Amino acid sequence: GNSVTQMEGPVTLSEEAFLTINCTYTATGYPSLFWYVQYPGEGLQLLLKATKADDKGSNKGFEATYRKETTSFHLEKGSVQVSDSAVYFCALSFNYGQNFVFGPGTRLSVLP
């Protein structure tokens, strides 16, 4: 079946450090890919998405590129802030919003 794998957390970084959170997927076909974020005490919210190979999603300084050849969608940010501390979920879906599958989440802590 379809699945999403993320790097295990927690990830702890100092402010202004470079961030990479790895995400790989297993799927039959070519899904759409998403990163959702859950800030402390809040609900999940969409961070960025990409719907086809080589697309790059970006938002709030975060970027991720849909790599079909490596079935990956790694999340990156050049300079993290304390306010980026949250849990990040990679997810995929098929058929225009159906069959959503989330990864286990990666907790990020950014220290001042």
Next chain:
Amino acid sequence: EAGVAQSPRYKIIEKRQSVAFWCNPISGHATLYWYQQILGQGPKLLIQFQNNGVVDDSQLPKDRFSAERLKGVDSTLKIQPAKLEDSAVYLCASSRILSNNEQFFGPGTRLTVL
């Protein structure tokens, strides 16, 4: 614009009891999702509605879980009878149409089964 509303926020029950969760999606959103999020895991899709029709319920344990979305607006998720392993946060989300549009999540209901 009001967000996705869920109630109750917390519920504690004993095993074999019944429980129901309510969700009111964002006005005008045709697609509604229910997820189960066990501590330390990502959300798992239980059921997806398009208006008042079921699009996907392949991961819903139908022997004990049921859900309905009468009139294509509010939705109720029920567990009867509950088991210890049902302890989780139950998330409701909605999106405008069946597409790759953003899902908007509610705050969730934290269920503890003793």
